Structures are given as structure tokens and as C-alpha cells.
Amino acid sequence: MSTYSGILTQARQTFRSGRTKEFQWRKQQLEALLTLIDENKQAFLDALYKDLHKSEFESLLMEVEHSRNDVIDALNNIEDWVKPEKVKKDLLNLSSDCYIRREPFGVTLIIGAWNYPVSLIIAPLVGAIAAGNCVVIKPSEVTEATAVVWKELIPRYMDQRKSRIANKNTIFRSADRNRLSRET
Numbered sequence: 001m002s003t004y005s006g007i008l009t010q011a012r013q014t015f016r017s018g019r020t021k022e023f024q025w026r027k028q029q030l031e032a033l034l035t036l037i038d039e040n041k042q043a044f045l046d047a048l049y050k051d052l053h054k055s056e057f058e059s060l061l062m063e064v065e066h067s068r069n070d071v072i073d074a075l076n077n078i079e080d081w082v083k084p085e086k087v088k089k090d091l092l093n094l095s096s097d098c099y100i101r102r103e104p105f106g107v108t109l110i111i112g113a114w115n116y117p118v119s120l121i122i123a124p125l126v127g128a129i130a131a132g133n134c135v136v137i138k139p140s141e142v143t144e145a146t147a148v149v150w151k152e153l154i155p156r157y158m159d160q161r162k163s164r165i166a167n168k169n170t171i172f173r174s175a176d177r178n179r180l181s182r183e184t
Helices: 004-016 023-039 041-052 056-082 119-131 144-157 174-182
Strands: 107-111 134-138 163-165
Touching (some): 023 041, 023 056, 023 119, 041 056, 056 119, 107 119, 119 134, 144 163
Parallel strands (some): 107 134
């Protein structure tokens, strides 16, 4: 059993290493996420039925395929997203190269919702990975079967130093809450 602050500290240390800023790492992680979805559709469908009694059609359409399309869209556009954006020059900086370079924030916490426990984790996960952030995922405790699937699959497919799962067995102390609110 670990604490949220321990998981968060490890994620921050990993982010500071700079590996997540690399374009190739981001693309590789998105490809791994697509593989996770493609190879485990049935596991997600079974878990969604067990947790929410969702039909296979609804689960496939609204959770799995929708999420798969998000990942494909990110893979198709990530190269444009990471390119520096040229901006207009004014008289003061006429001789300079002016552009906006987007930088990742660091660590992202994704808290899963019970009603769409697959797509409402994958959608922000795609954005966080594409932006170059480390991710801590907290699946909903209401959808236990889906949370178990996430706990099994994320370490198998994703870089464990950058994508971590926090579940109901992770302890969140009030001292952690105060410390987390002060740190970035």
C-alpha cells in the first residue's frame, strides 16, 4: 500500500528527468495506448457489463471506439502540436526569432468517473501524454471491475515511470492534502 504523495513524488522526479518532453516518447506512448485499446476491447466490454450492465454495442461505441478515435486523432496531429508556433514581430524584436513553444506542466491527476470509466480516463490521458506530462490515474471505486482492468493494463503497456495507477488501496492522508495543495 502506498500513499498519493509517494506516487506524486515519484512522478515529479520522473518528469524532471526530461524524458517526457521528447517527441518520440510521446508518440511511442500514444501508440502503446492504441495497442492497449485494440488488444483489450473484450476485457473493457466485460468489465463495463459487470460494473454498469452496459450493452456490448453501447460500450463499444461510446467507450472503446470513441476513445480509440481520440488516440488516433492525437497520433495524426501530435507533430503539428509540438512544433513551435511563429508569432508576429513588432519593432522592438524585429531582429529576433519569435515563436511560442509549448511546454508540459509536469504531473497530471486523472480522476475517473463512474458513468464512463474508460473514455473519461482515456480522453485526458491522451492530452496529458501528447503534452508531455506524467500521469497519475485514479479510476472510480464505483466501477471496480473496470478499475481492475486499468490496474492490470497500464503497467503492461505504458511506461510505468510516467503513468501510474492509484486505486482505493492507496492511502491519502490529510497531511498529504495540505502538502499537495502547496506544491506544483
